[in-house]
Amino acid sequence: xxxxxxxxxxxxxxxxxxxxxxxxxxxxxxxxxxxxxxxxxxxxxxxxxxxxxxxxxxxxxxxxxxxxxxxxxxxxxxxxxxxxxxxxxxxxxxxxxxxxxxxxxxxxxxxxxxxxxxxxxxxxxxxxxxxxxxxxxxxxxxxxxxxxxxxxxxxxxxxxxxxxxxxxxxxxxxxxxxxxxxxxxxxxxxxxxxxxxxxxxxxxxxxxxxxxxxxxxxxxxxxxxxxxxxxxxxxxxxxxxxxxxxxxxxxxxxxxxxxxxxxxxxxxxxxxxxxxxxxxxxxxxxxxxxxxxxxxxxxxxxxxxxxxxxxxxxxxxxxxxxxxxxxxxxxxxxxxxxxxxxxxxxxxxxxxxxxxxxxxxxxxxxxxxxxxxxxxxxxxxxxxxxxxxxxxxxxxxxxxxxxxxxxxxxxxxxxxxxxxxxxxxxxxxxxxxxxxxxxxxxxxxxxxxxxxxxxxxxxxxxxxxxxxxxxxxxxxxxxxxxxxxxxxxxx
Amino acid sequence: xxxxxxxxxxxxxxxxxxxxxxxxxxxxxxxxxxxxxxxxxxxxxxxxxxxxxxxxxxxxxxxxxxxxxxxxxxxxxxxxxxxxxxxxxxxxxxxxxxxxxxxxxxxxxxxxxxxxxxxxxxxxxxxxxxxxxxxxxxxxxxxxxxxxxxxxxxxxxxxxxxxxxxxxxxxxxxxxxxxxxxxxxxxxxxxxxxxxxxxxxxxxxxxxxxxxxxxxxxxxxxxxxxxxxxxxxxxxxxxxxxxxxxxxxxxxxxxxxxxxxxxxxxxxxxxxxxxxxxxxxxxxxxxxxxxxxxxxxxxxxxxxxxxxxxxxxxxxxxxxxxxxxxxxxx
Numbered sequence: 001x002x003x004x005x006x007x008x009x010x011x012x013x014x015x016x017x018x019x020x021x022x023x024x025x026x027x028x029x030x031x032x033x034x035x036x037x038x039x040x041x042x043x044x045x046x047x048x049x050x051x052x053x054x055x056x057x058x059x060x061x062x063x064x065x066x067x068x069x070x071x072x073x074x075x076x077x078x079x080x081x082x083x084x085x086x087x088x089x090x091x092x093x094x095x096x097x098x099x100x101x102x103x104x105x106x107x108x109x110x111x112x113x114x115x116x117x118x119x120x121x122x123x124x125x126x127x128x129x130x131x132x133x134x135x136x137x138x139x140x141x142x143x144x145x146x147x148x149x150x151x152x153x154x155x156x157x158x159x160x161x162x163x164x165x166x167x168x169x170x171x172x173x174x175x176x177x178x179x180x181x182x183x184x185x186x187x188x189x190x191x192x193x194x195x196x197x198x199x200x201x202x203x204x205x206x207x208x209x210x211x212x213x214x215x216x217x218x219x220x221x222x223x224x225x226x227x228x229x230x231x232x233x234x235x236x237x238x239x240x241x242x243x244x245x246x247x248x249x250x251x252x253x254x255x256x257x258x259x260x261x262x263x264x265x266x267x268x269x270x271x272x273x274x275x276x277x278x279x280x281x282x283x284x285x286x287x288x289x290x291x292x293x294x295x296x297x298x299x300x301x302x303x304x305x306x307x308x309x310x311x312x313x314x315x316x317x318x319x320x321x322x323x324x325x326x327x328x329x330x331x332x333x334x335x336x337x338x339x340x341x342x343x344x345x346x347x348x349x350x351x352x353x354x355x356x357x358x359x360x361x362x363x364x365x366x367x368x369x370x371x372x373x374x375x376x377x378x379x380x381x382x383x384x385x386x387x388x389x390x391x392x393x394x395x396x397x398x399x400x401x402x403x404x405x406x407x408x409x410x411x412x413x414x415x416x417x418x419x420x421x422x423x424x425x426x427x428x429x430x431x432x433x434x435x436x437x438x439x440x441x442x443x444x445x446x447x448x449x450x451x452x453x454x455x456x457x458x459x460x461x462x463x464x465x466x467x468x469x470x471x472x473x474x475x476x477x478x479x480x481x482x483x484x485x486x487x488x489x490x491x
Numbered sequence: 492x493x494x495x496x497x498x499x500x501x502x503x504x505x506x507x508x509x510x511x512x513x514x515x516x517x518x519x520x521x522x523x524x525x526x527x528x529x530x531x532x533x534x535x536x537x538x539x540x541x542x543x544x545x546x547x548x549x550x551x552x553x554x555x556x557x558x559x560x561x562x563x564x565x566x567x568x569x570x571x572x573x574x575x576x577x578x579x580x581x582x583x584x585x586x587x588x589x590x591x592x593x594x595x596x597x598x599x600x601x602x603x604x605x606x607x608x609x610x611x612x613x614x615x616x617x618x619x620x621x622x623x624x625x626x627x628x629x630x631x632x633x634x635x636x637x638x639x640x641x642x643x644x645x646x647x648x649x650x651x652x653x654x655x656x657x658x659x660x661x662x663x664x665x666x667x668x669x670x671x672x673x674x675x676x677x678x679x680x681x682x683x684x685x686x687x688x689x690x691x692x693x694x695x696x697x698x699x700x701x702x703x704x705x706x707x708x709x710x711x712x713x714x715x716x717x718x719x720x721x722x723x724x725x726x727x728x729x730x731x732x733x734x735x736x737x738x739x740x741x742x743x744x745x746x747x748x749x750x751x752x753x754x755x756x757x758x759x760x761x762x763x764x765x766x767x768x769x770x771x772x773x774x775x776x777x778x779x780x781x782x783x784x785x786x787x788x789x790x791x792x793x794x795x796x797x798x799x800x801x802x803x804x805x806x807x808x809x810x811x812x813x814x815x816x817x818x819x820x821x
Contacts, residue, residue, distance in 0.1 A: 052527065052531050055536035055537055055538055056531065056534065056536060056537040057531055057532075057533070057534040057535065057536040057537070058527075058528055058531040058532045058533070058534070059533065059536070060533075063528045063532045066524040066525070066527060066528045067524075069524055070517075070520065070521035070524045070525070073516070073517035073520040073521055073524075074517045074521075131538070199520065202516045202517045202520055203517060204513040204514050204516075204517060259513075260505045260509065260510055260513045261505055261510070312536075312538070312539070313538070313539075315538045316536055316538030316539055319536070319537075319538050320536070485722075485723060487726065488726065489726065489729065490679055490726045490727060490729040490730050490734075
């Protein structure tokens with residue numbers, strides 16, 4: 001019975017790890033409905049709670065996170081032990097390269113500093129309540145998606161950026177640390193684990209002892225324990241991942257996982273965080289929140305950053321974006337990258353468009369389909385195409401750099417940007433001019449001029465500009481339809 | 492032997508009460524989460540752009556909208572006496588301000604310039620208007636503008652803050668008062684943050700100064716409504732005439748008082764050099780905002796057809812560009 005439970009758990013973990021891989025690949029397959037491809041992200045309870053606190057809404061399918069949370073109130077942290085793919089990966093690493101058997105008794109002891117995760121959670125939720133939703137920085141589900149989306153995927157599509165390296169480095173560090181201590185991240189850092197642990201304290205269904213005197217104190221259960229929750233003696237319900245290893249490990253079959261009537265009462269110790277530490281954390285993070293938000297400002301609220309089409313106005317966007325990278329994983333041209341620096345501290349890992357990597361394909365709306373929190377609202381291809389007139393959804397405006405442009409500055413004929421421009425009528429028109437070459441001979445050229453009303457900011461011109469490195473036509477965010485303050489033309 | 496052997500636990504046989512407590516907590520938590528989900532699911536979110544507080548245009552502050560507009564021009568006796576004489580000719584301030592009404596005076600108080608530089612409305616004109624309104628029984632008079640330069644400096648340097656406060660009015664600008672989001676209508680104008688005192692006023696007197704303007708050639712009464720708007724107004728200049736006419740539709744003042752005590756004849760709208768200032772010592776008080784602006788344009792040597800917004804305003808039934816037909820010099 002107990003052995004079967006553990007096998008069931010392993011099967012479930014395998015299933016969800018595969019589901020993560022398949023759904024992640026599905027992000028880029030338009031035939032897969034966006035909600036399905038990003039379902040693992042939607043069902044993440046921390047995403048739901050942080051978004052509800054930050055923007056007072058539970059968008060799209062993120063309500064399923066509440067269902068997970070409710071189930072946790074009955075069953076404990078089953079999500080950590082049975083579902084979370086980052087937990088599974090850590091478990092896999094520690095299974096292959098973890099501490100040898102004789103050390104496990106020591107390494108699986110509970111430590112006071114495991115309570116750090118509750119302070120991490122408190123800090124992130126305080127920030128969220130103040131409108132700065134940064135739960136995704138440490139939330140394992142977005143963290144894993146982001147690491148693969150911006151750190152691994154560009155390996156074959158080209159252009160891993162600093163944001164991608166940091167995102168992937170975080171994942172690598174977590175996996176390496178789990179070789180030293182099984183599920184180090186789950187035990188000590190994970191804010192989602194902390195949220196589920198707090199909820200799981202209510203669970204009537206938990207690890208219990210079968211009866212008097214069965215336990216011999218052999219600590220085999222401790223050696224097998226993933227959560228360091230000490231099934232022996234006072235069982236720490238908030239730390240237990242419900243991996244059920246202890247059930248099978250117990251030589252006396254003295255442990256069961258079940259409702260109150262299934263076994264003897266095991267007193268659960270109080271949470272290992274004092275009220276004072278919670279309070280200090282809350283005050284300290286609240287004091288930091290304005291500093292986070294002080295890094296952008298002015299009329300262009302995300303200066304220097306082009307957001308994906310459908311992005312909400314910057315404050316709403318930041319309140320919802322959990323930096324999961326689903327948009328960048330879904331992008332057929334690989335134009336979306338995780339930001340590092342351009343949009344300030346608060347914009348860390350948020351999606352920005354880098355037109356030298358790709359461009360925003362006019363007929364594609366995939367990123368807005370897969371966004372689990374609707375930080376990118378649903379847009380239609382027609383709305384961003386500018387066929388027969390200005391587009392409703394614009395992400396920026398292209399500007400010709402006349403000191404770099406071949407026909408403008410070098411007396412060299414070129415029409416590539418105009419040729420590429422996908423709007424109709426074209427937002428780039430050519431004006432014939434006769435210019436003097438270096439040797440004094442007159443050269444007929446056609447000089448590109450941008451019509452800012454028609455330009456959607458798609459960036460295909462910048463992407464294809466033959467002037468290397470720093471293109472001679474570049475998109476900036478001014479004119480983006482999402483921010484009424486960031487415009488230059490009267491409407 | 493080892494030290495890990497736990498205390499033997501007592502045999503457990505939960506009572507019904509214990510079971511209810513055990514299961515009750517998660518059931519309550521689940522219900523609370525379901526409630527949260529039902530309440531918040533699919534909501535637009537608190538950061539979405541707010542809908543305008545008021546969907547209509549601001550209140551019409553005119554007293555007798557049906558009567559044909561008139562213009563009274565007074566000059567030669569200094570700003571206070573000129574204002575008093577022209578208002579008296581119009582029927583006295585009591586005709587326009589009833590006891591207990593809240594009045595806002597909207598001067599041109601945009602630039603960090605002294606009164607002598609004539610980039611702002613003359614403080615004496617403002618002071619006299621405040622005095623007349625209070626004399627008519629106004630419960631409160633507020634002198635309000637959304638200045639271009641730092642409003643605290645502008646109100647101080649222009650002399651308008653001192654003059655208004657000495658006369659018994661309060662001073663309002665974006666640094667000390669709030670705004671209301673209003674849908675001002677129009678093809679170009681749209682939704683703007685508007686200085687709150689204006690929205691809350693019973694009567695509003697528009698009190699611009701006559702100035703040269705580098706883009707519009709002249710800035711007068713309708714351009715003066717730019718100062719009611721708070722926010723990045725720069726974009727409005729791309730369709731200046733259109734916007735002036737639309738502002739004239741959105742804001743219908745009780746009176747338009749055109750200050751030509753000093754006329755800035757060049758370098759406008761900012762000015763600076765006293766050589767550009769011409770002392771005309773004139774004031775016009777009008778119930779026809781189009782005729783008032785047309786008269787002011789004449790002081791700058793501009794005919795009504797040289798300010799395209801005047802014809803646009805006239806076609807919107809705001810008044811007549813033929814100011815001579817409705818004007819009286821007193």
